[in-house]
């Protein structure tokens with residue numbers, strides 16, 4: 001068990017009758033950069049809340065850095081740093097004051113606080129901004145300060161809940177670099193949640209895809225994508241009826257490939273996309289079905305999500321609902 005940073009068994013959170021987290025079992029190894037990928041409302045923040053002892057589990061067990069989240073919650077808290085989805089910085093204080101406050105809460109002595117503040121500010125390149133109030137910070141800078149704060153007390157595990165939510169692509173890249181660097185150079189075990197597939201794909205050693213409080217599938221990004229077993233082809237037809245006709249005929253000829261219809265779209269996982277496309281075109285011309293669009297691509301994590309849940313992470317991820325819910329953040333983060 002020595003190389004296990006986080007272990008959960010049947011961990012569950014119920015809000016009234018609603019299962020926000022439904023008996024999750026997982027193991028995160030020390031040193032891993034582990035991702036929880038899922039749409040809004042999947043239960044990611046609730047899971048992080050329980051692991052960081054901020055929320056009480058309804059049932060099940062979990063250990064973080066060897067400590068039980070119920071029996072040893074103080075030790076768990078000392079072993080972890082948390083960057084919450086919503087900012088918890090004190091806007092009226094300067095960056096340095098926010099860090100100092102955190103150091104005091106964790107019982108760091110004055111000299112130690114001074115040294116550590118210097119170190120963490122350097123790490124996230126905010127030395128020059130340290131004595132400005134947080135109101136003057138951009139969204140990306142606030143995120144960096146929160147990461148720095150999470151690191152003040154030398155945690156073994158850092159939880160990052162939607163670390164780049166609402167940030168522009170350039171700032172997002174910047175944050176990704178820090179996350180990678182902290183994991184690789186400082187050897188900090190990290191658990192991050194995201195509903196951005198690209199983020200999970202680019203950063204994480206291993207990913208658990210979660211939906212409706214359950215783990216749908218788990219593995220390295222490569223394993224998850226290869227598990228679909230081929231190239232992804234998406235065809236747009238005029239109507240759902242046409243799509244169904246094409247599907248029926250294609251299955252007759254290529255029974256090995258997996259094929260599904262979603263509205264007027266046909267989704268095929270083919271062992272060879274290059275071979276499948278001429279076949280599809282032949283069938284559609286014989287049946288006089290008009291093909292409006294063709295897309296061939298290597299599997300993405302979105303395809304993995306679609307394969308397991310029958311829906312698109314971007315649609316179910318309620319990017320729009322997310323915007324609404326976090327509209328305040330979107331405006332403020334620049």
Ligand SMILES: Nc1ncnc2c1ncn2[C@@H]1O[C@H](COP(=O)(O)OP(=O)(O)O)[C@@H](O)[C@H]1O
Nearest residue numbers: 015019020038039040041042043044045046047
């Ligand atoms: N305090 C709460 N009371 C009732 N329901 C909640 C509460 N917090 C979260 N939920 C519900 O639990 C589910 C999971 O939420 P959450 O963990 O925030 O998901 P995610 O972080 O993946 O977007 C959602 O359906 C959400 O509405």
Ligand SMILES: [Mg+2]
Nearest residue numbers: 044045085162
């Ligand atoms: Mg969340």
